[in-house]
Amino acid sequence: MAKQKIAYTDHFAAVMNTLTSSGVLVGAYDAAGKGNLMTIGWGAIGSIWGLPAWIILVRPSRYTYRCIEHSGCFTVNVPTADMHMACAVCGSTSGRTRDKFADCKLTDEKAQTVLAPAVAEAAIIYECQVVHRNDVQPERLDGEIISGAYTAGDFHRLYYGKILAVRAEADAGDRLRSV
Numbered sequence: 001m002a003k004q005k006i007a008y009t010d011h012f013a014a015v016m017n018t019l020t021s022s023g024v025l026v027g028a029y030d031a032a033g034k035g036n037l038m039t040i041g042w043g044a045i046g047s048i049w050g051l052p053a054w055i056i057l058v059r060p061s062r063y064t065y066r067c068i069e070h071s072g073c074f075t076v077n078v079p080t081a082d083m084h085m086a087c088a089v090c091g092s093t094s095g096r097t098r099d100k101f102a103d104c105k106l107t108d109e110k111a112q113t114v115l116a117p118a119v120a121e122a123a124i125i126y127e128c129q130v131v132h133r134n135d136v137q138p139e140r141l142d143g144e145i146i147s148g149a150y151t152a153g154d155f156h157r158l159y160y161g162k163i164l165a166v167r168a169e170a171d172a173g174d175r176l177r178s179v
């Protein structure tokens with residue numbers, strides 16, 4: 001089924017529910033042009049500098065970090081409820097050693113506005129151009145968050161991705177996890 005253009009605010013509650021349950025899939029190409037996918041559970045959709053944006057948090061140890069540093073763009077792919085295995089695989093193996101599109105039998109339909117892979121099987125695809133990045137600064141971060149999320153350091157880099165396009169299946173609302 002062909003995806004249709006939607007507003008970036010559409011399906012907001014269902015997307016947040018998916019983000020905080022199975023996670024969503026961030027796509028980026030590496031320097032050799034191989035598409036990589038990584039599950040994220042933390043992120044935000046909003047309006048910043050007057051732009052629709054996804055803010056994602058990526059630890060420097062992730063291969064995805066290297067991919068986005070190279071490409072300057074990414075996609076956010078919201079999986080359907082039956083794609084939880086793909087989220088588990090993409091959240092526990094690295095594109096350094098694996099081809100996760102092949103491992104998960106997913107199709108890269110390629111983003112239309114940025115040079116990043118997009119998951120054809122996803123319910124919703126956001127295409128994002130990085131307009132800003134900054135690193136979590138431990139000296140400014142709440143101590144409880146540091147002891148909960150950063151026992152091994154590896155402080156996230158935040159990528160602010162201007163949303164250039166959003167596409168969804170017509171029945172995306174039904175195919176996302178119920179809220």
Ligand SMILES: Cc1cc2nc3c(=O)[nH]c(=O)nc-3n(C[C@H](O)[C@H](O)[C@H](O)COP(=O)(O)O)c2cc1C
Pocket residue numbers: 021022023036037038039040041042043057058059061062063064065087088090091092093094095096
């Ligand atoms: C549900 C879930 C949510 C995750 N959220 C994040 C996240 O927000 N940021 C991050 O850096 N890693 C997160 N991870 C870990 C990465 O997905 C994982 O380390 C992955 O194997 C990295 O792949 P890569 O090396 O190909 O980039 C999450 C993992 C899971 C299972």
